[in-house]
Amino acid sequence: MEASVFAVEKIIGYTFQNKKLLEHALTHTSYPEAVSYEHLEYVGDAVLGLAISSHLFLTYSSVDSDTLSLLRAANVSTEKLARAAVRHGLHSYVRHNMVSIGDEIKAFVDAIGCENDCAGSAKAPKILADIMKSIVAAIFIDVNLDLKRLWVIIKGLLEPMVTLDDLEQNPQSVKMLYEICQKNGKKVDGELVASASSDQKDITRLEAAKAALDKLP
Numbered sequence: 202m203e204a205s206v207f208a209v210e211k212i213i214g215y216t217f218q219n220k221k222l223l224e225h226a227l228t229h230t231s232y233p234e235a236v237s238y239e240h241l242e243y244v245g246d247a248v249l250g251l252a253i254s255s256h257l258f259l260t261y262s263s264v265d266s267d268t269l270s271l272l273r274a275a276n277v278s279t280e281k282l283a284r285a286a287v288r289h290g291l292h293s294y295v296r297h298n299m300v301s302i303g304d305e306i307k308a309f310v311d312a313i314g315c316e317n318d319c320a321g322s323a324k325a326p327k328i329l330a331d332i333m334k335s336i337v338a339a340i341f342i343d344v345n346l347d348l349k350r351l352w353v354i355i356k357g358l359l360e361p362m363v364t365l366d367d368l369e370q371n372p373q374s375v376k377m378l379y380e381i382c383q384k385n386g387k388k389v390d391g392e393l394v395a396s397a398s399s400d401q402k403d404i405t406r407l408e409a410a411k412a413a414l415d416k417l418p
Contacts, residue, residue, distance in 0.1 A: 205294045212289050213336065215354045217343050226335035229297035229328060238335035241342075245334030248341045249277055252352050253359075261365055268368065275363035282333040283325035285358055287313055295332055302328055333358070 206220050209227065217223050222241070230237040253276050257269050264272075275281065286292050292306050305326045312323035337355055344350045 222339035226339040231298040232296045241335040241338040245338030279330040280325040282330035286329040
């Protein structure tokens with residue numbers, strides 16, 4: 202496991218004092234005789250939300266809380282975190298012992314690699330989002346719960362962040378989708394055109410609408 206730990210440290214740009222923390226962060230419950238990321242993921246979920254909330258609050262000081270909540274949800278969604286894991290190659294270092302997990306990760310990686318050239322998409326594997334959260338928790342513990350230092354270390358992993366401009370542009374996708382369908386005498390209700398996944402309902406709706414628009418002639 203040492204080689205994998207060193208490789209992930211290089212990706213993150215941080216050297217752990219307690220390397221066992223990172224080892225645990227990369228380990229799924231299916232992996233035999235090893236400590237899984239379960240407890241770290243629990244902490245990471247809260248810490249990541251807090252770190253991003255702090256960043257958004259300081260960046261958009263005049264924006265209302267509802268909008269900030271949407272921005273936070275977009276930046277911590279399963280889709281966003283899973284894509285970040287793949288972008289940095291972290292998916293290659295997940296320790297698990299389930300064929301289905303491997304297949305799910307491969308399908309997602311393949312879908313990202315060809316999304317501009319082929320139809321269809323794969324659901325973001327929750328395990329990749331969990332791994333990202335667990336890594337965040339492992340770093341947080343290793344830096345003695347220093348939130349400012351944590352953010353300096355992890356912000357590069359989360360880029361590109363979903364910004365206020367992104368959020369303001371997205372609502373038009375839903376409106377445009379229905380306008381196009383009405384103009385061409387088509388109905389979308391009841392027919393699966395595209396899908397998206399997110400922990401936040403509004404973000405899911407907007408991303409699905411964007412994906413559907415890309416598929417319409």
